[in-house]
Amino acid sequence: MSAADPSYPMPDVTRFIHPVLPSNDLGRGKTTALTLAGRAFSLSRDALGAVTVDDRAMRAIDRHGYVWLGGRDLSDTAMPDLDYASEGFEPVGAFGVRFDAPLHVSFDNFSEDEHTSWVHDFLGWREADAGAIHFEAENHDDRTEVFYRAPQRPSPWTPLLLTRHGDIFENRWVTRFNPIHTVYTLSWHHPKTHAPRPVVSRFAIFFVPETPRTTWLHSFAYARVAPAWRALMPVVRRVVPRIGRNEVNDDARFIPAVANTPIEFRGMRLGRYDKPLIHNRKLMKSLYWRIGDAVRSLEGRERDLWAAEATPHVE
Numbered sequence: 001m002s003a004a005d006p007s008y009p010m011p012d013v014t015r016f017i018h019p020v021l022p023s024n025d026l027g028r029g030k031t032t033a034l035t036l037a038g039r040a041f042s043l044s045r046d047a048l049g050a051v052t053v054d055d056r057a058m059r060a061i062d063r064h065g066y067v068w069l070g071g072r073d074l075s076d077t078a079m080p081d082l083d084y085a086s087e088g089f090e091p092v093g094a095f096g097v098r099f100d101a102p103l104h105v106s107f108d109n110f111s112e113d114e115h116t117s118w119v120h121d122f123l124g125w126r127e128a129d130a131g132a133i134h135f136e137a138e139n140h141d142d143r144t145e146v147f148y149r150a151p152q153r154p155s156p157w158t159p160l161l162l163t164r165h166g167d168i169f170e171n172r173w174v175t176r177f178n179p180i181h182t183v184y185t186l187s188w189h190h191p192k193t194h195a196p197r198p199v200v201s202r203f204a205i206f207f208v209p210e211t212p213r214t215t216w217l218h219s220f221a222y223a224r225v226a227p228a229w230r231a232l233m234p235v236v237r238r239v240v241p242r243i244g245r246n247e248v249n250d251d252a253r254f255i256p257a258v259a260n261t262p263i264e265f266r267g268m269r270l271g272r273y274d275k276p277l278i279h280n281r282k283l284m285k286s287l288y289w290r291i292g293d294a295v296r297s298l299e300g301r302e303r304d305l306w307a308a309e310a311t312p313h314v315e
Helices: 103-109 127-132 227-258 272-288 292-308
Strands: 018-022 031-036 039-045 051-053 058-063 066-071 090-099 134-139 144-151 168-177 180-189 199-211 214-225
Touching (some): 018 031, 018 214, 031 199, 090 227, 103 214, 134 272, 199 227
Antiparallel strands (some): 039 051, 144 168, 180 199
């Protein structure tokens, strides 16, 4: 089934709570219409500031600078945990970007890093440094965990985060499916001494299906600054979300070129960097969409892939 097919699945995912709208976009006495997984909703804020939804089966929660939407029976404990204070991170911003591509295509794009060198402007490595990439991936029953390490490319943004061209860039991320979201933690180290640079950033990105052909990426940005550099926190607060938005916008500009990628893996060549992508598709279907037969098909494809050690990339 291709993504262009109007029968592309839009299962009901309202058993999860999704971020759908920045809180500031819903003023008092204002009503906003939106679509979640093909279903139309209308949100409003009353004179006391409370957010309501026009559907009696749904509830809205205003938290982390966003309005979240989910089933009426969901408790507050169903909210994804975005409190990283115990790790020293502070929230520095949130933003949404609309992708003109189905959920699985938008999600695939953030499940591998091979495209980094030719799509992105700041984060990650140059194509010439691809041979220096260190990659690890672990698949679990409820999540994927990925780690990339490579030389940081030159960029005018680099000094603003107290890093330098040639520093070692590290990207650790964990993807979960309640709803689908990935938490990326980005750090830099001196290439010889391995001393950490003062600023570490984190982005929690939620992949929210709008229609069969469009997806919203709602991102929450965080930063941690070493104590000796705390005076720079006001600058970091402005720079980190700006960089994050720029990087997500890079992907949004690229994604229409691959928007018709089929939901199955027929006709695709996949390699070791695609290990998390394949497992993420499997968990998306089993945990998020609750589609059983397609998952069993993916499990067989996954076994065949690692047995054959196919070469990377998508045709």
